[in-house]
Amino acid sequence: MKILVVKNKDELSRKSAEAIIDTVKQNPSAVLGLATGGTPLGTYQNLIRDRQENKTTYQRITTFNLDEYVGLDESHPNSYHQYMRTNLFDHLDIPRENTFLPDGTASDLEREANRYDKLIESRGGIHLQILGIGENGHIGFNEPGTPFSSQTHIVELTESTRKANARYFSSLDEVPTHAITMGIASIMKAKKILLLVSGEKKSQALYEVLHGNITEQVPATALRNHPALTIIADEAAFQNMPRQAGQLIFQ
Numbered sequence: 001m002k003i004l005v006v007k008n009k010d011e012l013s014r015k016s017a018e019a020i021i022d023t024v025k026q027n028p029s030a031v032l033g034l035a036t037g038g039t040p041l042g043t044y045q046n047l048i049r050d051r052q053e054n055k056t057t058y059q060r061i062t063t064f065n066l067d068e069y070v071g072l073d074e075s076h077p078n079s080y081h082q083y084m085r086t087n088l089f090d091h092l093d094i095p096r097e098n099t100f101l102p103d104g105t106a107s108d109l110e111r112e113a114n115r116y117d118k119l120i121e122s123r124g125g126i127h128l129q130i131l132g133i134g135e136n137g138h139i140g141f142n143e144p145g146t147p148f149s150s151q152t153h154i155v156e157l158t159e160s161t162r163k164a165n166a167r168y169f170s171s172l173d174e175v176p177t178h179a180i181t182m183g184i185a186s187i188m189k190a191k192k193i194l195l196l197v198s199g200e201k202k203s204q205a206l207y208e209v210l211h212g213n214i215t216e217q218v219p220a221t222a223l224r225n226h227p228a229l230t231i232i233a234d235e236a237a238f239q240n241m242p243r244q245a246g247q248l249i250f251q
């Protein structure tokens with residue numbers, strides 16, 4: 001595991017974008033695993049700026065997103081399809097048909113979940129997976145208790161995750177109750193993983209990833225077993241961490 005401690009969110013955004021750009025330059029046909037949420041927004045802005053300034057091309061890149069809400073049409077303003085278009089895809093030269101997200105409106109969701117894992121495999125698997133982390137240690141929408149062996153599947157969202165995501169909706173009632181997400185095992189298949197952790201609110205989750213027991217109760221702890229995990233975390237994410245942990249990290 002490599003840990004890069006950065007001063008703040010801006011630096012996290014720059015460094016993570018550099019890692020993605022390096023991957024794209026080294027392998028112009030790379031398959032990227034992407035996340036939504038607040039954390040990677042700055043990363044995506046840096047990718048867009050780099051595209052404008054340096055003309056990095058994504059014409060042969062393929063992307064797979066981690067998750068999507070169940071019941072939201074892809075044109076719904078709060079769907080992750082829409083988030084990805086607005087915040088990234090519309091500003092790159094990536095062909096729309098190379099960008100994949102699970103379909104949360106599929107009539108047979110189990111089948112859709114299966115199809116999604118097979119599709120990732122058929123494209124040769126993910127080279128670099130970008131991840132954020134929930135305050136409770138979730139990755140994707142894999143909430144505490146999700147088996148480490150899980151493939152893409154349907155989940156019922158916890159109250160804490162629905163509340164955390166309510167900021168994007170006009171009320172908590174509007175936040176969907178279910179989502180379709182890549183499972184822990186699907187995520188762990190990525191050749192490289194880049195976990196982004198920013199802010200004080202994530203410090204407990206970060207502590208668990210670095211020092212806690214590897215347990216299904218904290219899904220992100222599975223990542224410790226990944227052979228090519230890099231964590232970029234800002235100083236705020238180390239805030240409430242016990243002194244001992246902080247020392248270990250900075251050694």
Ligand code: F6R
Binds near residue numbers: 133
């Ligand atoms: C998003 C996702 C989630 C987020 C997590 C953190 O596709 O899979 O696991 O990464 O909820 O969200 P933010 O970045 O908003 O704190």
